[in-house]
Amino acid sequence: MGTAQIKALLGDQLSDLEWKVQAPLIEEINQLKKDKNAIILAHNYQSPIIFHGVGDIQGDSLLLAQEAQKTRADIIVMAGVHFMAETAKLLSPEKKVLIPDLKAGCSLASSITGADVRLLKERFPGVPVVTYVNSSADVKAETDVCCTSANAVSVVESLGVKKVIFLPDEFLGKWVATQTDVELILWKGHCEVHEQFTREELKTFRAKYPGIHIIAHPECPPDVLEEADFVGSTSGMIKHLFALKPPKVVMVTECSMADNVRVNLPETEFIKPCTLCPHMQRITLEKIRDSLKFDQYEVLIPEELAKKARASVERMIQIPRGKFG
């Protein structure tokens, strides 16, 4: 897409002054991508100027992982957070994977370590471990199979067992437990963005906007999910919206996503409960440009660790998304 088309697509989301600063950066990044045979993977929570302006592959964490495995590019720049870059590196070990800001972390990933998982396995011997991809390579290395919010139910059920250790998102785990008979042993990790939503807030939306459709990400607390009309991964929510095209919607999730979606869904009015992910926000066009220019910051995983962590991600990729993704 040329810069004029990007400007038209983003419409009211950017002032003329902002565009004047950002347009040359977009052009510079697109040229650097060509020169270095690089691609940019952009998560659904990334700011619209990055998502639509320079993202080559856009989607949820599962799609980004799958595409990282398929690409022929020499360099992958992750316009997402660190665990997403690590997952890309696990699946494309021969490629250079860059994250424009090393501090782009995730409260779920930092809630648990490999040593914690080893202790849990000692406490519950023989119980398989399913871990959300929002985790470090260290934790993935102690995991039987990873999952994302798009395939969590299918992954848990694929093991054919009665009990599973499900890490580290307590709320995602509680939601999965409502969809399956498998018993889940949970950890108390939370997403710092989604844990802030409350049932009262959703009730206020219903009262203020009669007939509003409410969709939520399963990282939200259980009472919030009970109040929602649909629960799904970021991609699950997008698919649901394009199929339903409700007149008014509130997406109970990170708020850049509503901005990314609304440019292609003009018939729907988006009411935004605005909570940004501070980690996603660390990624800017300037940092992406510098990342490409100076090959920074390369994500490296020691091979012994990578071998174990990779197996748990590869097992996940074989399992289909399911109806929530």
Ligand code: 13P
């Ligand atoms: P998805 O797996 O739905 O893309 O979500 C990733 C994430 O970080 C949600 O907070």
Ligand code: SF4
């Ligand atoms: Fe992590 Fe939450 Fe940010 Fe997703 S939105 S990257 S789960 S802190």
